[in-house]
Amino acid sequence: MIRLKDVELEYDNGTKAIQGITLTIEDGEFVFLVGPSGSGKSSIIKLLTGELLPSFGRVMINGFSIVNLKDRQIPLMRRTLGVVYQDFRLIEKKTVYDNLAFVMRAVGANPREIKDRIPRILHLLDLDEKAKCYPLELSGGEQQRVAIARALINNPSTVIADEPTGNLDPDRSMELMRLLIKINQMGTTVVVVTHARELVNRFGKRVVTLDEGLVTHDAVGRYVGGRRYG
Amino acid sequence: MGKHDFVYFFQEGVKNMASHRLMSVTAITMTVGCLLIMGTFTLVAVNAAMNLSTLSNSNEIVAYVDEDWTEQQARSLEERLLAIPNVTAARYITREEALEAYTEENPEEELFRDLDPGIFRDRYALTIGNLEQISITARNVERVPGVAKVNYYEELASGIITARNVAAIVSATLIGVLFVVSMFIISNTIRLTTYDRREEIAIMKIVGATNGFIRWPFVYEGFLMGLIAAGIAFLLQWGLYEAVAGAVADSDTQRLFQILPFRRIWLPVLGTFFGTGMLIGIGGSLTAIRRFLEV
Numbered sequence: 411m412i413r414l415k416d417v418e419l420e421y422d423n424g425t426k427a428i429q430g431i432t433l434t435i436e437d438g439e440f441v442f443l444v445g446p447s448g449s450g451k452s453s454i455i456k457l458l459t460g461e462l463l464p465s466f467g468r469v470m471i472n473g474f475s476i477v478n479l480k481d482r483q484i485p486l487m488r489r490t491l492g493v494v495y496q497d498f499r500l501i502e503k504k505t506v507y508d509n510l511a512f513v514m515r516a517v518g519a520n521p522r523e524i525k526d527r528i529p530r531i532l533h534l535l536d537l538d539e540k541a542k543c544y545p546l547e548l549s550g551g552e553q554q555r556v557a558i559a560r561a562l563i564n565n566p567s568t569v570i571a572d573e574p575t576g577n578l579d580p581d582r583s584m585e586l587m588r589l590l591i592k593i594n595q596m597g598t599t600v601v602v603v604t605h606a607r608e609l610v611n612r613f614g615k616r617v618v619t620l621d622e623g624l625v626t627h628d629a630v631g632r633y634v635g636g637r638r639y640g
Numbered sequence: 641m642g643k644h645d646f647v648y649f650f651q652e653g654v655k656n657m658a659s660h661r662l663m664s665v666t667a668i669t670m671t672v673g674c675l676l677i678m679g680t681f682t683l684v685a686v687n688a689a690m691n692l693s694t695l696s697n698s699n700e701i702v703a704y705v706d707e708d709w710t711e712q713q714a715r716s717l718e719e720r721l722l723a724i725p726n727v728t729a730a731r732y733i734t735r736e737e738a739l740e741a742y743t744e745e746n747p748e749e750e751l752f753r754d755l756d757p758g759i760f761r762d763r764y765a766l767t768i769g770n771l772e773q774i775s776i777t778a779r780n781v782e783r784v785p786g787v788a789k790v791n792y793y794e795e796l797a798s799g800i801i802t803a804r805n806v807a808a809i810v811s812a813t814l815i816g817v818l819f820v821v822s823m824f825i826i827s828n829t830i831r832l833t834t835y836d837r838r839e840e841i842a843i844m845k846i847v848g849a850t851n852g853f854i855r856w857p858f859v860y861e862g863f864l865m866g867l868i869a870a871g872i873a874f875l876l877q878w879g880l881y882e883a884v885a886g887a888v889a890d891s892d893t894q895r896l897f898q899i900l901p902f903r904r905i906w907l908p909v910l911g912t913f914f915g916t917g918m919l920i921g922i923g924g925s926l927t928a929i930r931r932f933l934e935v
């Protein structure tokens with residue numbers, strides 16, 4: 411479960427990115443996080459991953475309180491999360507397989523578990539043929555799927571994706587959303603930041619809209635507001 | 641979080657090193673230099689100290705008794721000589737015994753075979769405690785009435801003492817400086833690796849790797865550099881030592897100066913090299929990664 415209570419975030423340069431947000435996401439939910447550019451979506455994600463601490467308020471993630479977290483507990487908290495970045499952040503010098511193996515290794519998986527699990531995840535994401543490829547040998551959509559595979563590989567209870575469709579054409583974006591929904595149906599909590607109004611409207615999921623660091627709408631179904639979108 | 645994955649960290653450490661071959665070679669070379677200089681001066685000091693102690697075991701001051709003194713008078717000197725500080729034993733040698741010893745030592749000199757013991761003097765062989773005080777002691781011996789002349793290897797002793805002192809001072813200073821320099825270079829090499837791998841490090845943090853897990857490959861990298869440097873330095877030191885020992889043995893025909901055989905000191909040398917190499921390597925990696933692991 412994710413719970414934000416009266417959360418504020420001010421960057422070092424004085425920018426108030428989050429101005430008081432209270433928000434609960436239950437286990438197993440699927441949530442779209444939408445809002446205009448600069449409204450604070452990525453900032454919320456940084457709070458959820460523990461990259462940033464709130465200037466005010468409380469952030470609870472899967473039983474961990476971010477504010478009171480001891481250094482030793484940060485890795486444990488992060489192991490409950492799988493994060494997908496808009497720019498993928500794949501390691502260019504490693505093959506697809508090694509990109510996955512290396513994050514499994516990083517949380518203490520043994521070679522047998524790694525050999526077992528990677529082919530299954532690659533299959534789930536339709537990447538069976540690409541195991542030996544390097545990221546730059548892949549299309550944008552394929553790289554995006556590798557990034558998702560990496561987010562899933564350690565079996566997180568929550569997947570957080572920041573604009574995962576940003577670089578994809580509409581068909582590819584649709585496919586990706588279906589995939590995230592499939593993952594959600596398998597029991598994983600999914601939080602997706604997106605600009606893709608069409609997609610959001612199509613799936614009828616919970617939509618949380620941000621504007622200027624505040625939640626302006628929180629409802630199931632449609633992408634509300636967002637005058638500023640073209 | 642599991643056990644320490646030695647094989648993985650080791651492999652990663654090797655990869656790190658290989659990714660900066662030139663820097664790694666430079667860092668290792670510097671460390672080899674540090675160890676070699678340290679080792680060489682230490683070994684000079686050790687050998688000098690060893691020679692000093694064997695010299696003071698065997699080295700003596702020979703005090704010749706005034707020719708006008710009778711044997712009885714001469715023998716009465718013993719007590720006074722023993723009273724001089726730093727004189728630990730006094731052995732009386734009559735001129736007959738001296739002649740005998742001389743002909744024994746120089747059997748080929750037939751000319752002297754029938755020498756009159758009269759040309760030798762009665763003498764005392766004085767054993768001394770602290771060799772560094774030998775010249776002061778010799779002067780005190782000379783002042784005793786009845787002692788006509790003293791003889792001792794002053795130059796050899798003071799040469800060895802100087803060598804030992806210089807070696808000790810130089811090694812202490814150099815070791816300190818070189819230790820810091822080597823550590824600094826290893827640290828910079830590893831900092832380069834961490835910079836190269838910053839993407840991986842960021843991802844590892846995001847997926848929940850512990851700081852320890854992220855740190856270990858870099859510690860191994862430093863450790864390995866130290867280890868390799870120690871191995872190379874040991875072999876070079878060995879070669880150098882044998883060469884110097886050979887040269888000394890060739891020129892020092894009188895065998896005044898003894899050199900410890902390498903097989904009797906290789907183990908402490910190896911141990912010290914590996915210990916210091918590892919200290920430099922691990923110290924270097926810890927300085928390199930101390931800062932960059934926050935959150």
Ligand SMILES: Nc1ncnc2c1ncn2[C@@H]1O[C@H](COP(=O)(O)OP(=O)(O)OP(=O)(O)O)[C@@H](O)[C@H]1O
Pocket residue numbers: 421422423425426427445446447448449450451452453454
């Ligand atoms: N590192 C930072 N330092 C200072 N200000 C920042 C930093 N990152 C973001 N901001 C500011 O915080 C506000 C919210 O930024 P954030 O990245 O959360 O927006 P966003 O909703 O993700 O926008 P986009 O849709 O363009 O990605 C913006 O005004 C931005 O300029």
Ligand SMILES: [Mg+2]
Pocket residue numbers: 451452453572
């Ligand atoms: Mg953003």
